[in-house]
Amino acid sequence: MRYNQVSWTTIMPAWRRRMLVQQSTFRKKWEESFMRLMAKFPAIIKSKPTNLVVVCFDSGLHYGNEGLIREILGLKQGLYVFLSIGGSVTPMAHPKDTPSRCKGVARQILLACDRYPSITDIAVVMHSDCGFYVTVPKHLHSHEKEKRDLQMAGSHLMEILPGKKIRLFYQEITDDGESVAIYETDCPKIRESIPRRHLFERHRC
Numbered sequence: 001m002r003y004n005q006v007s008w009t010t011i012m013p014a015w016r017r018r019m020l021v022q023q024s025t026f027r028k029k030w031e032e033s034f035m036r037l038m039a040k041f042p043a044i045i046k047s048k049p050t051n052l053v054v055v056c057f058d059s060g061l062h063y064g065n066e067g068l069i070r071e072i073l074g075l076k077q078g079l080y081v082f083l084s085i086g087g088s089v090t091p092m093a094h095p096k097d098t099p100s101r102c103k104g105v106a107r108q109i110l111l112a113c114d115r116y117p118s119i120t121d122i123a124v125v126m127h128s129d130c131g132f133y134v135t136v137p138k139h140l141h142s143h144e145k146e147k148r149d150l151q152m153a154g155s156h157l158m159e160i161l162p163g164k165k166i167r168l169f170y171q172e173i174t175d176d177g178e179s180v181a182i183y184e185t186d187c188p189k190i191r192e193s194i195p196r197r198h199l200f201e202r203h204r205c
């Protein structure tokens, strides 16, 4: 038998052949499980969003968020980036007390603005009785804390994104939990020293 007639698998050790069979079986099973469901929907090619909408992930506010985006801001699909975070921008109102969470939220917002330079307007939304407050230090709790924090966070956002138009919205759950009323509030300039090294770090994807 000439050397070039010998199959490469016959000169392979038995343990190596078993391993290759096991690997290919595993890969086949994984591919089958990965592709268990396939569905297609329209994609928006080269979308150029003009707005960033930052909300709390509270599932009770889905209709409120939908109404804000469609009816108040008048945005269609593909024209906005929707950023849903537990507590929305609350940590940005307390950069000294919750520095790592503040940095995390600020980075997400900066990342969206870096990824989509077409974004000119940012809508920031907070709501009444936000469950996020169970995770923040007790001394940050106060009457109508969400309203105060919304303006404070908006002021800090204006500092890190001076070229953007920032609008603040407050969602109030009314009618014994049956409706969500949406109010727009001013974004005052609040002068307070913040750990700028946290807020100005930019990350790109």
Ligand SMILES: [Zn+2]
Pocket: 056, 057, 058, 086, 087, 088, 127, 129, 130, 131, 132
């Ligand atoms: Zn919330």
